[in-house]
Amino acid sequence: MQPIENILGKIQQLPSLPTLVMEIMGSVNNDQVDVATLVGKISQDPALTMKVIRVANSSFFGLSRQIGSLKEAVMVIGFSSLRGLVTAAALVNLFPSGVGNAFDGRHFWLHSIETGNCAKVLAKRLGVDPEIAFTAGLLHDIGRLVLGVYFYDEFLRVLDYRKNNGVSMLASEQAVLGLDHAALGAEVAERWHLPPAIWMAVRDHHLDEGRQTTLAEIVYIADRLCRPQAAGGALAGESIHFAETLLRLGLDEAALNSVAEEMEPLNAGARLLL
Numbered sequence: 001m002q003p004i005e006n007i008l009g010k011i012q013q014l015p016s017l018p019t020l021v022m023e024i025m026g027s028v029n030n031d032q033v034d035v036a037t038l039v040g041k042i043s044q045d046p047a048l049t050m051k052v053i054r055v056a057n058s059s060f061f062g063l064s065r066q067i068g069s070l071k072e073a074v075m076v077i078g079f080s081s082l083r084g085l086v087t088a089a090a091l092v093n094l095f096p097s098g099v100g101n102a103f104d105g106r107h108f109w110l111h112s113i114e115t116g117n118c119a120k121v122l123a124k125r126l127g128v129d130p131e132i133a134f135t136a137g138l139l140h141d142i143g144r145l146v147l148g149v150y151f152y153d154e155f156l157r158v159l160d161y162r163k164n165n166g167v168s169m170l171a172s173e174q175a176v177l178g179l180d181h182a183a184l185g186a187e188v189a190e191r192w193h194l195p196p197a198i199w200m201a202v203r204d205h206h207l208d209e210g211r212q213t214t215l216a217e218i219v220y221i222a223d224r225l226c227r228p229q230a231a232g233g234a235l236a237g238e239s240i241h242f243a244e245t246l247l248r249l250g251l252d253e254a255a256l257n258s259v260a261e262e263m264e265p266l267n268a269g270a271r272l273l274l
Contacts, residue, residue: 004178008187010150017192020045021090024083025135025194035079043070048089052077055085055269081266084120084134088113089273091138095149102156103148106274111226112138113270114263118222121262126249128214135194136201136215137222143184143202147173170206182206207245217245225256 017025020041043049049070056073057066067073074082092109119137123130147155154177162172173180186203197215204216205223224242246252 007147007151007154007177007179007184011146011184011187011191014146014150014188014191015094018090018094021087024087035074039070039074042086048086051089051273052082052085055272058268058272077269080131081269083131084116084138084266085269085273087135088116088138088270092274095145100148100152100156102159103152105145105148108141108145108148109274110270112141113273114226114267115140115219115222117263117266117270118226118259119218120266121259122218122222122249122251123215125251125255125259126214126218128218132195132197133215133218136198136205136219139185139189139194139198139202140205140219140223141181141185142188143181143186144169146184146188147177147181170208207241212245212248214249217249221245221249221251225260 023038023041042052052070053067053073056076057063063076067076077085088109095105097105116134116136116138120130120134122128123133147158158169158172158176161167161176162169165172165175167175170180170182182203182205186199189199189202197213200211200213201215201219204211204213205219207216207220221242246256
């Protein structure tokens with residue numbers, strides 16, 4: 001059996017999304033959502049509850065007193081941010097942590113959550129649903145996680161191919177496996193019954209096939225802004241493709257710097273979460 005068949009078959013055996021995450025997803029466009037009920041469900045997970053309270057007590061919220069309850073934490077953080085934190089925490093806990101040294105799980109999740117936060121901030125500016133954008137950004141590289149956790153030997157082969165041939169990770173994945181992490185991630189998102197807008201953005205976030213939905217472009221920009229070499233949102237050294245996408249979205253360097261400032265407290269929460 002070829003690697004691609006192994007990988008696609010394994011997707012059917014991945015854990016299902018936790019019920020709490022499904023309820024959060026379902027509440028995105030529901031203005032009548034019962035916050036108290038959702039908080040009650042979160043409180044059933046002591047570890048998650050403590051993480052949320054820890055975020056609320058971070059210096060970025062500038063409180064003069066310590067928050068001691070989940071209800072207070074929700075009031076401080078806000079329901080929208082709470083949804084993102086809980087979704088991220090649940091997904092982090094969904095996958096095994098014991099992977100090989102070549103795959104850095106903490107770095108993966110930090111980048112994924114920061115990309116989700118950036119996509120959320122960008123989406124608000126561009127009139128796109130920010131919660132959908134957050135989830136698409138959070139999951140944009142989920143296919144790479146599946147490779148690193150469940151197909152570690154193949155993941156090592158991809159790394160070797162990249163090193164020996166001097167090509168991108170995307171090209172290395174396609175050469176070694178017959179598909180790349182974006183296509184694999186879309187398969188995972190479909191398997192989880194996420195809205196088409198999300199799995200299509202995951203599939204197309206490299207914009208290589210010309211399928212340039214606004215959400216995919218937002219995730220593309222967010223992904224690049226959240227890489228270490230893009231600190232500060234500077235445009236210097238970015239590709240023409242990146243600059244053209246910014247132009248289509250009506251974003252300039254000043255707007256990106258403003259986005260970076262708005263993201264900082266959200267990213268601080270992500271670092272505490274991990």
